Amino acid sequence: MPQTTPAAAATGWWTEAAIYQIYPRSFADSNGDGIGDLPGITARLDHLKELGVDAIWLSPFYPSPQADAGYDVADYRGVEPLFGTLADADQLIAQAHTRGLRVIVDLVPNHTSSAHQWFQAALAAGPGSTERQRYVFRDGRGPDGAEPPNDWQSVFGGPAWTRVADGQWYLHLFDTAQPDLNWDNPQVSTEFLDVLRFWLDRGVDGFRVDVAHGLIKQADLADWQEPQEILSGQEADKPRPPMWDQDGVHTIYRDWRRLLDSYPGERILVAEAWVEPAERLARYVRPDEMHQAFNFEYLLAAWTAPAQYAVITRSLQATDAVGAPTTWVLSNHDVVRHASRLGLPVGTPRPIGIGIGDQQPDAATGLRRARAATLLMLALPGSAYLYQGEELGLPEHTTMPDEARQDPTWERSGHTQRGRDGCRVPIPWEADAPSYGFGPTDASWLPQPPVWAEYALDRQRDVPGSTYEMYRTALRLRRTHGLGRGTLQWLSSGDEVLTFRNGDVVVLTNFGAAAVDVPPGKLLHSSGPLDESGRVPTDVTVWVEG
Template identity: 55%
Template sequence: MTQHLADALPTSTGTQPGWWREAVIYQVYPRSFADSNGDGMGDLEGIRSRLPYLKELGVDAVWLSPFYASPQADAGYDVADYRAIDPMFGTLHDADAVIREAHELGLRIIVDLVPNHCSDQHEWFKQALREGPGTPLRERFHFRPGQGDSGELPPNDWESIFGGPAWTRVPDGEWYLHLFAPEQPDFNWEHPAVQDEFRSILRFWLDLGADGFRIDVAHGLVKAPGLPDLGRDEQLKLLGNQVLPFFDQDGVHEIYRSWRLVLDEYAGDRIGVAEAWTPSADRTALYLRPDELHQAFNFHYLNTGWDAEALRATIDESLDSMRPVGAPTTWVLSNHDVVRHRTRFGSLERARAAALLMLALPGSAYVYQGEELGLPEVVDLPDEVRQDPSFFKANGQDGLRDGCRVPIPWSGDQAPYGFGTGGSWLPQPAEWAGLSVEAQTGDPDSTLELYRSALRVRREHPALGAGDAVEWLPAPAGVLAFRRGDFVCTVNTTDEPVRLPAPGTVVLASGELGEPDVLPADCTVWWQG
């Protein structure tokens, strides 16, 4: 067991901030990071072997996407057993080894927790199906009779995030709720057994040494009383924009207060990070009150385009909303669910500039595996290799999540580029040979070395990461300029060079600089002075 290792890592004491407040956290998508046994699928031993790379990169913590026992209907977000490792990833011993070695390197480990739903192969759900209507185990899920003359219609009009009704009918005539795939039945969080079980799961992983949890669909656990109809078509377009009867209900906060009590039982600053899609930054802040969770993903920032005015507004709104609850703002550009930001922004130059902007802001930053290599979205995957559940629905979704999950390149000039010896579960583009870790290491102009330099400067510079505000400086249209102590960041979001008086000595730039008073197009510069 590794609890003592987690305890030994630096902690917050007195009025000093917790480690998470300005941490850079690296997301590992296990099946696409490193394959140790040549089966084409990444695994825990592969992750363990690459931990020195992450230490050298300069991150503070590693978030591992799910590796639990699962039928893999939704890439492991359909959990059959929260205390077991899926054989495709290894064993519980391998998980222990990852946590143990990470701690020895000074890295923290955040594990993904999926509390909104489980797999239809979870023992609770299988037993609920066997026991039939009206039995106690069905109360741990949302089973309901259908509408219509013979119950042939779903209980309400809710739609699945993956398309189609959010209800599936079982042979005895009842329907069960699944906000995601039919293989992912939603738990009923009003049931005490569900609450007790997840507090036990938290303790299981905390005892193993986990430093915290990324909480999947943190906004979805509680549903509105009576499960009322939404009364709207095209519900997917409303996500993140309106209050919905199945998302961001006030009852979720009592759950996280009970979880905070568990986290605080353990030494070492164990944390909870909410994946909470809410209508506003102020609603997100409610998850981060002092007796609830520690961080929440800033999806409002992730969804902001490459536009100076929009970015400044989002930055201000984000900082302003977190300040009253005393929580750090988080910044994120890419993850396993969205198009990689190099493709989303339209160029590598913009992606590099966006990275330096993100890492200059106060709070905690998240880096998705491969973004430090400048990887683009893979947009031409053959249909036969796709695995995203949304791709198989008939409502026109594109299944784009597969394109950001292609295994990352490590070395060599042919696929699978050092990922493993047995190919990769999704095909890698030929042009990725020039984007591998090996190809970029030591090249001062590479994106990898830019990230390494930025993270080193961020660690060494007291103004970076700390605090909860920026001082905006006058700047031309399309340009952002802000000061943090004696540090200045300037960002040109336009496609033309802009004249701007040099505010000091150049520390780092995302692109090649010419004249000292000219800020190149799509470029961010860090200055000292």
């Protein structure tokens, strides 16, 4: 790759922050109904302070029919009663701030719920109405309009169009209960600027923007004739999908950035943009647009030294060129947890969930690699995101009964993809408590596997070598040595070992079968025990001061 001249580097808390994702349904249940809630989160904030993160990101807690676990928003200015009240949200924000934790909330601008008052008004108003122009309604094809307007498919499976009673069709790139908004309509832009103000005025520190690369569609809604994937990545000589990563999205985010910059306290925008190559993703974090964009190319990279070297190098070069930090991530609420994903043979295609009858990960290998991958990630310059429970080494629930699944992907894919429920199971806090301490009763909206008792926080706190203590130590050392604001210098990169320097810390990850020597210097941290000769075994990362 040609060398680029870096833009002036951004400064601000977000450039090196460790940010913890909370999936509200599954973090902590205060009232025993089996569903996590905002008061439950507030009661567990001290855990996050003790862990050593800088901020939290909350997945949606807005009023919603919950067709897609809250990503179908019926009201952007309220709180779903399942999760609490607006006063509970205010209390959570205030209590987080007293602990020095910043709060990022989810924003879902690509689509609303079909229960949103705008969509209900659009259905009532009929074809050609101003109400319908807020969404993507079209006449069908064929002599009687009985065929969808184009061949686009839903990310969740099946057609991306649904016909309404008067014969028109509406676009939904996800579930039928999630109609896509028409961002060419100024009313939509005005509405979301007001939503941003509503939450900024309540003190939130930023927004994670769902499907940030999907708001603008190619004007002619041309057929795509390819399988639908949320990832927009294409080879340089191939066209981008007409529903993803259109250039018009950047105008929206420049408007949002101007609004956020008018508020005190360094409020931020975070793009969930499944965009490749890295140079396209970097466009979202240019100086006048968003502050961060999740690095999904890194999340998807194979567990080999060449693959890791390539994606890290490419990512840093692309973001350096626009003066932005790289934002690293290994797990979230949409992908198989990395403690299980990395337990599959290297080169296995990324599964959309794992269930009974599927290839099962090797739990020991997965956890060993996950710990090594985490220590590698936390040593990279930039910001890092953690997903709730990964600090416990939680695996995917890979044997969940199919009848318990709630992700719409399972049904819409015709039971060919298990979906995302396995990474969303309520997390364990206390091994011997009801629902492992998730709530005061045994109720749990998704079943918890019995093996999770051994992962509970109370089984790991203050236990040397536990995954929880590995995370705590890593986050403390990351801050002490300034790794997030550092720079990476490769020392070696072969087929089996990666070694780099970041400031005064040398990082080595061994991907090979044979143990290797620890770099010279003081051993600061290790993702696993060294062998009897004091060497670094396979699938272990070490940090050395020297």
